[in-house]
Amino acid sequence: MILADILSLLLRLGELAFAVIVAALTGKYLHAVKGSSSWDQGRFIYTEVVAGLSIVLSIIWLFPFSGSFIHYPADFVISVMWFVSFGLLVSWLDDSCGNVFNWDNIALNSGTNTCAEWKADIAFTFLSAIFWLVSTLLGIYWVHKHTQQATVTTHRRRWYRSRV
Structure with missing residues (x-):
């Protein structure tokens, strides 16, 4: 099952990277609006x-x-939390920068490009949700595979019993 271990390691690295990116982009926005009402900034x-917990x-x-494979229920809960966060961010953007999935108006400028930042934040939120969901599926597969192997019993003849 070395393939599952390698895949799990790659998924966790991706989850970590995406959570750090989302935390940085969202934190930058929260820092910029730090005088406003926290009720307005709830999403x-x-x-x-969610990003901090994921990190x-x-x-x-x-x-x-x-032991890292048996946490698939927590992986699923975090995946759902990421999908909720994705939905909240998409509803907040509400086509103010064009369609959320339209990347034509995105350019790398030395100045501020808030539409690019928000679309990147939304994209990495979605990718994180997908990675956590794939970790859930990998955990379910691993647990199912190992419980099947544990229940299979072999019927060997003991060495001290003869057939006579």
């Missing part, structure tokens, strides 16, 4: 909390041990 605070858990579960 961004939620996204920041901590992906670091803890980064190392490929068999």
